[in-house]
Amino acid sequence: MHRLGGVGLAAFDRQQLSQRSFAELSSELSQAQVDLLHAQLDQFRTALVRFASTHRDSIRRDPNFRHAFQQMCAKIGVDPLAGPRKGGWWAEILNLGDWQYELGVQIVDVCVSTRERNGGLIEMGELVRLVSKLRGVAGGVIAEDDVIRSIKTLKPLGAGYEVIDVGSGKKMVRSVPMQLDEDQAVVLAIANQEGGRVSEQLLVSRKAWMPERAKAALENMLLRDGLCWLDDQDEVNGVAYWVPSAMHWDE
Amino acid sequence: MSLSPHTTPSGFLLPSIHAAPPFFTQQPNPATQAIVTEQWSRLILSYARHRQLFTVRVEDAEVTGAYILEQMAAKNQLVYDPPKQSRSALLYWRTPEEWAEVLHEWASTTGQLNTILTFYEIIEPPVPSPLSGIPMQILRKAIHILTKTNRAQIIAVADGEGVRFLPGNAGK
Numbered sequence: 001m002h003r004l005g006g007v008g009l010a011a012f013d014r015q016q017l018s019q020r021s022f023a024e025l026s027s028e029l030s031q032a033q034v035d036l037l038h039a040q041l042d043q044f045r046t047a048l049v050r051f052a053s054t055h056r057d058s059i060r061r062d063p064n065f066r067h068a069f070q071q072m073c074a075k076i077g078v079d080p081l082a083g084p085r086k087g088g089w090w091a092e093i094l095n096l097g098d099w100q101y102e103l104g105v106q107i108v109d110v111c112v113s114t115r116e117r118n119g120g121l122i123e124m125g126e127l128v129r130l131v132s133k134l135r136g137v138a139g140g141v142i143a144e145d146d147v148i149r150s151i152k153t154l155k156p157l158g159a160g161y162e163v164i165d166v167g168s169g170k171k172m173v174r175s176v177p178m179q180l181d182e183d184q185a186v187v188l189a190i191a192n193q194e195g196g197r198v199s200e201q202l203l204v205s206r207k208a209w210m211p212e213r214a215k216a217a218l219e220n221m222l223l224r225d226g227l228c229w230l231d232d233q234d235e236v237n238g239v240a241y242w243v244p245s246a247m248h249w250d251e
Numbered sequence: 252m253s254l255s256p257h258t259t260p261s262g263f264l265l266p267s268i269h270a271a272p273p274f275f276t277q278q279p280n281p282a283t284q285a286i287v288t289e290q291w292s293r294l295i296l297s298y299a300r301h302r303q304l305f306t307v308r309v310e311d312a313e314v315t316g317a318y319i320l321e322q323m324a325a326k327n328q329l330v331y332d333p334p335k336q337s338r339s340a341l342l343y344w345r346t347p348e349e350w351a352e353v354l355h356e357w358a359s360t361t362g363q364l365n366t367i368l369t370f371y372e373i374i375e376p377p378v379p380s381p382l383s384g385i386p387m388q389i390l391r392k393a394i395h396i397l398t399k400t401n402r403a404q405i406i407a408v409a410d411g412e413g414v415r416f417l418p419g420n421a422g423k
Contacts, residue, residue: 226280229273242273250255
């Protein structure tokens with residue numbers, strides 16, 4: 001019985017030949033696939049661009065729609081913030097560059113003007129409220145999402161703008177370069193639960209901290225970072241610390 | 252717990268910061284204290300203006316009173332009266348220069364230019380005026396400012412001090 005293709009050197013040559021053919025075939029296949037992929041992506045891009053221009057106004061006006069668009073982009077792996085133009089997709093395709101930029105400026109405006117009062121840390125809800133106030137009715141509705149996205153674009157400024165999660169769904173925006181250590185984050189979380197008021201005793205009883213640790217964290221926030229105010233006439237504990245950014249101000 | 256502005260019985264609107272407990276404590280952080288001082292100064296002056304109050308005493312204020320009054324004195328927002336003590340002061344919710352203009356304006360519109368008036372008549376006029384109840388020291392300062400632009404002359408009268416206001420503008 002003969003071995004298919006024969007034996008010996010001839011067989012070896014034939015094997016090499018077929019290997020090469022297979023290799024060529026596989027790269028041909030890949031090229032075809034790549035070409036197809038390119039075509040599909042182009043088609044997709046066109047469709048997305050068309051969608052974006054059709055709905056540009058809705059995106060500009062309605063935060064829910066904006067959010068849904070963002071979600072859609074995320075799902076398909078498109079990062080609206082990426083791209084050659086500053087502001088990425090929002091600027092390039094949607095022509096929302098000005099809109100985005102204006103929002104960024106307004107956020108900085110609010111952060112800077114409240115910085116004296118809160119030490120450079122502002123609660124997200126208050127930031128949204130004050131930015132909305134600045135924009136007025138004509139500005140359209142702004143949601144937390146929009147602010148978070150805008151802050152991302154502020155990062156290259158190097159001014160330290162950052163969103164901080166303090167737990168239980170609360171977020172704060174930091175606008176000064178500051179080392180917010182873990183203990184301070186805990187203090188902030190408690191402050192947010194207590195309408196701005198924290199005390200050593202509260203930290204000891206709620207978080208089982210040693211008194212020294214509580215005192216150190218609070219004193220750092222007070223003296224070093226200017227993030228809280230002292231109250232030495234506190235009725236409950238004698239001494240309490242108030243975090244303006246966690247207090248509810250009715251202006 | 253929400254901090255809101257609050258209206259006093261006399262109709263003055265206290266800003267929401269006045270409802271914040273730490274506002275009444277001296278702050279160890281100097282930057283924070285500067286803000287507290289600034290807010291208190293503004294509040295004290297605008298409340299005094301609203302109630303037409305001139306005198307403030309440290310005893311009337313809370314714990315941080317003496318420090319804040321000190322800061323206000325340094326910025327000429329008040330002057331210790333009597334001088335050389337720091338328990339009691341006169342508030343300049345109008346500066347002496349502003350008082351000078353108000354004084355001259357009043358004399359002019361009530362047709363009392365070129366007449367001799369006693370200080371008493373100015374402080375306690377029959378018809379209430381912006382100058383009613385003005386402390387003597389502030390009146391004297393205002394008159395002195397007017398003399399510099401030839402809009403007032405100090406006259407010696409029978410019992411007390413008198414002044415004659417002359418027409419003119421601050422510019423002269």
